[in-house]
Amino acid sequence: MTNGLENVVAAETVLSDVDGQAGRLIIRGRSLDELAGRASFEDVVALLLEGFVDGLPADLPAALGRARAEVFAEVSALDAGLLARSPIEAMRALLARLADDEDAATALRLIAAPAVFTAAVVRAQAGHAPMAPDPALSHAADVLRMLRGAPASEPEARALDAYLVTVCDHGLNASTFAARAVASTRAGLTSAVLAGLGALKGPLHGGAPGPIIGMLDEIGAPENARPWIEAQLDQGERLMGFGHRVYKVRDPRADALKAAVRQLGARHGRLEFAEAVEAAALAVLKDRKPDRALQTNVEFYTALLLEALAFPPDAFTCVFAMGRVAGWIAHAREQALGGRLIRPQSVYVGPRPRRAA
Ligand code: COA
Numbered sequence: 005m006t007n008g009l010e011n012v013v014a015a016e017t018v019l020s021d022v023d024g025q026a027g028r029l030i031i032r033g034r035s036l037d038e039l040a041g042r043a044s045f046e047d048v049v050a051l052l053l054e055g056f057v058d059g060l061p062a063d064l065p066a067a068l069g070r071a072r073a074e075v076f077a078e079v080s081a082l083d084a085g086l087l088a089r090s091p092i093e094a095m096r097a098l099l100a101r102l103a104d105d106e107d108a109a110t111a112l113r114l115i116a117a118p119a120v121f122t123a124a125v126v127r128a129q130a131g132h133a134p135m136a137p138d139p140a141l142s143h144a145a146d147v148l149r150m151l152r153g154a155p156a157s158e159p160e161a162r163a164l165d166a167y168l169v170t171v172c173d174h175g176l177n178a179s180t181f182a183a184r185a186v187a188s189t190r191a192g193l194t195s196a197v198l199a200g201l202g203a204l205k206g207p208l209h210g211g212a213p214g215p216i217i218g219m220l221d222e223i224g225a226p227e228n229a230r231p232w233i234e235a236q237l238d239q240g241e242r243l244m245g246f247g248h249r250v251y252k253v254r255d256p257r258a259d260a261l262k263a264a265v266r267q268l269g270a271r272h273g274r275l276e277f278a279e280a281v282e283a284a285a286l287a288v289l290k291d292r293k294p295d296r297a298l299q300t301n302v303e304f305y306t307a308l309l310l311e312a313l314a315f316p317p318d319a320f321t322c323v324f325a326m327g328r329v330a331g332w333i334a335h336a337r338e339q340a341l342g343g344r345l346i347r348p349q350s351v352y353v354g355p356r357p358r359r360a361a
Contacts, residue, residue, distance in 0.1 A: 022175040024250035040260040045168040056337035059108040069139030071112035079124040091319040095121040104192030122322035123150035166264045173331030179203035187336035188346040196336035210324040212244040214317040216307035229284035245304030252297040261305035
């Protein structure tokens with residue numbers, strides 16, 4: 005049996021390829037370096053969904069804007085009970101209100117939903133009224149505007165756009181696998197996206213970037229990095245933002261995001277401090293696990309970028325979902341159109357019933 009299904013091939017896909025040895029990510033024939041910072045999120049949504057969702061509107065940015073306006077109606081269901089939960093739990097609950105279908109309108113509403121609901125939840129938790137979408141803006145610019153209640157600068161919108169593109173799809177990661185398993189039952193796109201969200205929430209997958217800010221804050225100064233990291237590992241903790249099941253060299257998404265943070269201009273000295281922590285972490289991990297090749301993953305610089313864009317750390321996973329939802333939908337449709345029901349086997353290792361004497 006393969007622990008964690010490592011190296012098990014569970015799907016054929018034309019959507020993305022993660023080359024762990026070369027440190028390369030390909031999305032529908034285009035390398036991430038070609039896309040991040042150049043293509044918009046709306047461009048990659050069209051790239052991913054083409055051929056999998058019938059009747060996609062030619063003007064996708066306008067259609068996605070309309071979808072944001074449509075799903076905003078669900079925000080009225082936010083109540084005190086939901087607002088007492090974490091942002092991802094509240095956002096997930098609102099998303100569960102959407103109808104389960106397979107058409108283009110459902111797909112676009114599901115892509116709009118994490119953005120609209122997260123902004124509304126974060127604002128409401130801070131005591132502000134949710135802000136209605138502006139369908140005329142780009143998705144990234146509108147997310148920041150809805151979050152803050154005021155327009156974002158052009159470089160900020162570009163940086164968020166680069167982030168959403170960078171995380172839009174990534175082979176058969178845990179949340180995409182969960183989405184495909186649900187889609188293989190023909191349950192509908194909303195159910196598949198909810199499965200993806202549930203898997204993304206965990207700290208070993210999309211839940212890592214929030215705690216990275218906690219780690220940087222606790223370390224406080226470069227000279228504390230090594231002792232702090234050693235103490236964490238002594239307690240059997242994992243360092244968030246390092247290691248990956250597939251990448252055994254540097255995660256290419258980490259570099260794309262570091263470039264975005266640099267362009268944006270993070271808080272004075274924050275990037276240099278994070279680089280010092282990163283260097284200390286890599287050195288300690290190399291000493292302690294020399295045979296593991298543990299490198300920086302996407303979450304480390306995600307944390308810095310989303311902090312610079314003024315997202316609260318407990319909403320970072322929601323922002324990851326805003327990008328990855330495009331990949332979940334494309335994979336769900338690919339699975340539903342071409343795949344059989346996903347139904348693997350388990351090996352029973354429990355006791356057998358006693359035979360009657
Ligand atoms: N900190 C400390 N030790 C780590 C580690 C980390 N970030 N990542 C892996 N390891 C250690 C494990 O403890 C384990 O050690 P052991 O064999 O002595 O028990 C070994 O390395 C497992 O390595 P590997 O097989 O490469 O990891 P995996 O495929 O099982 O797990 C992750 C991959 C991503 C779950 C893992 O690296 C991790 O937990 N990282 C931290 C969370 C994170 O950043 N998640 C975001 C991923 S994009």
